[in-house]
Amino acid sequence: MKITTAHFLRVPNTLEPSSDANVDSLRKNNINVRIRHAFRLMILVFCLQLSIVCHALDVDPGDYTPMPDGTKLGLVYLQHAERDDYYVRGNRLSDKYNLQSDVAILRGVSYQEFAGLLTNIQLLLPFGHLSAGGDIKTMGSETGMGDPILANAIWIHQDPSANRALGITQYLFLPLGDYSKNKELNIGENRWKYVLQGGYMHGIGSHVILDFVADVTFFGDNDSYSPDDLTMKQRPQYQMQGFARYKLSERATIHVGYSRLWGGEREVDGTDLKDESSQEKIMLGGSYFVTPKTQLLATLGRDISVDNGFKEESRLNLRLLYVF
Structure with a gap:
């Protein structure tokens, strides 16, 4: 990320000193303010990575619901998030670094039985817009395609009559999204990513379903990190997510959720940034089958704690699902 010196060398013009001593004092204060501002911005330059793909792999309630052999799904996701507060090692660096993101994801899923087990194959194509304020x-704004994702899931156990299932999913992020080392905002990440995820769905009675999901993400290196071609490495990152769903009817469901993210410290050209994510988030939403084959799902969420990086003040996720 590039920050021009003019950005942090502005001096207020409303001061009216009455003596030479006051002039010297005010000059020193202004210099100190500019130094502090410059230092904060340098920290931001070194620690901030703005890309369209979240460092976490969030799921929706019901993602591990097994579907009959031969089922095909088409999904469209629309996501809007707003962020103002930026944190470094648990301390708020600023509440004036505004970043908004709008993301659309096209997802295709095909289910089939293989060797007696239910599996699926998936393709996800993200597109998005980032805007800084x-x-x-x-930093301006950026629009383009994110890194495509290939995925495959397999169900180790399923009991649809009791709303219980256990599955494992693999995700592979391909470094094909829009990326430029000379841009401050990027849609792609210019690195491979692999996610191994496990999910368990457990029904309680006829109305309540609990979803538990845990995953680990492994990162490849980005060897074009900034115009200086620095190499950015990242340690594995872990996430646990849980939802409680309540069926209001055969067509309508409401849900609440919680997510915990940790790990993922980064290293740039041998320098450890000590920037573990350590993020907690809460979610609330619902879903409704408009027709027997068409479902709408909406989830509102926000971060409740962040140690490093932007804190999301609000997030709205919308999903349209169609069963072929």
């Missing part, structure tokens, strides 16, 4: 508005 506040004290980082000089």
